[in-house]
Amino acid sequence: MTERRDVRATYEEIASHFSETREYAWPEVEAFLDGRRGRRGLDVGCGNGRHTERLADCVTHAVGLDASRGLLDEARARLAAADLADRTSLLHGDAAALPLRDDAADLAVYVATLHHLPTRTARLASLDELARVLTPDATALVSVWSTAHDTFDETESFDTTVDWTLPGGDTVPRYYHIYSPDDFRTDLADSDLHLSDLELSSGNCYATVTPE
Amino acid sequence: MKRDLMDIVCCPLDKHDLELDVDVEEDEVLEGTLTCTDCGETYPIEDGIPNLLPPDMRD
Numbered sequence: 477m478t479e480r481r482d483v484r485a486t487y488e489e490i491a492s493h494f495s496e497t498r499e500y501a502w503p504e505v506e507a508f509l510d511g512r513r514g515r516r517g518l519d520v521g522c523g524n525g526r527h528t529e530r531l532a533d534c535v536t537h538a539v540g541l542d543a544s545r546g547l548l549d550e551a552r553a554r555l556a557a558a559d560l561a562d563r564t565s566l567l568h569g570d571a572a573a574l575p576l577r578d579d580a581a582d583l584a585v586y587v588a589t590l591h592h593l594p595t596r597t598a599r600l601a602s603l604d605e606l607a608r609v610l611t612p613d614a615t616a617l618v619s620v621w622s623t624a625h626d627t628f629d630e631t632e633s634f635d636t637t638v639d640w641t642l643p644g645g646d647t648v649p650r651y652y653h654i655y656s657p658d659d660f661r662t663d664l665a666d667s668d669l670h671l672s673d674l675e676l677s678s679g680n681c682y683a684t685v686t687p688e
Numbered sequence: 689m690k691r692d693l694m695d696i697v698c699c700p701l702d703k704h705d706l707e708l709d710v711d712v713e714e715d716e717v718l719e720g721t722l723t724c725t726d727c728g729e730t731y732p733i734e735d736g737i738p739n740l741l742p743p744d745m746r747d
Contacts, residue, residue, distance in 0.1 A: 480745055516696070539696070543745065565693050568739040575700040575740035576729075635745055 478651040479592040491546025495524035514583030521589025525551030572602040584616035591620040603667035625679025699724035
């Protein structure tokens with residue numbers, strides 16, 4: 477069974493190569509942020525900071541959190557190069573146990589990360605944690621890879637690993653829970669988040685959520 | 689880590705306040721320790737980034 481530590485170790489191993497292939501913000505995330513403003517932004521599973529950078533344009537201060545120190549180092553360099561070091565902070569932490577107080581953020585993105593938590597218990601805990609740290613009037617975007625993607629024939633949710641090939645040719649397996657849209661709705665309903673809108677785009681489920 | 693991050697961070701385990709001990713500081717805290725004022729768990733600040741992973745997620 478994939479352990480949380482294994483997921484983190486995977487990313488430490490591939491961090492800089494992975495970061496190079498995650499250059500651009502996703503258009504769906506940019507569309508979500510377009511016109512939204514806040515005081516404190518939060519990017520859960522910020523990786524190399526590509527969305528933290530966009531989020532920082534919308535808020536007074538943006539916090540990026542990731543379980544991979546390697547990717548956080550990439551994010552730090554990226555945000556400094558974009559002249560955003562003063563308005564951003566980075567935290568090494570666990571998406572299922574956020575080291576943030578209640579009401580810490582009023583605008584958040586949680587992109588392509590929830591699906592790397594290997595148990596439903598951890599995924600629900602993480603969604604509850606997001607609800608806990610959001611202010612009552614906050615809005616967040618949560619996205620996961622979905623069975624709707626062309627890559628998959630499955631219609632029911634399933635667990636899988638996808639290999640990452642490093643420049644030298646070694647492969648590192650990456651755990652995913654691929655969500656059916658119905659199961660994503662169910663998990664959101666069972667969490668402390670309220671679902672405002674669910675869209676399928678590019679084979680991913682994008683949920684716009686608020687705290688319940 | 690900027691000092692004003694202390695306004696929003698907390699212990700990932702029990703969400704209680706953290707106490708900051710600074711070893712190296714320039715514009716930001718570069719090296720130090722965050723200690724939970726309730727459970728006593730300690731979290732290092734390593735090269736400017738606080739490591740607030742729960743103990744079971746660490747190496």
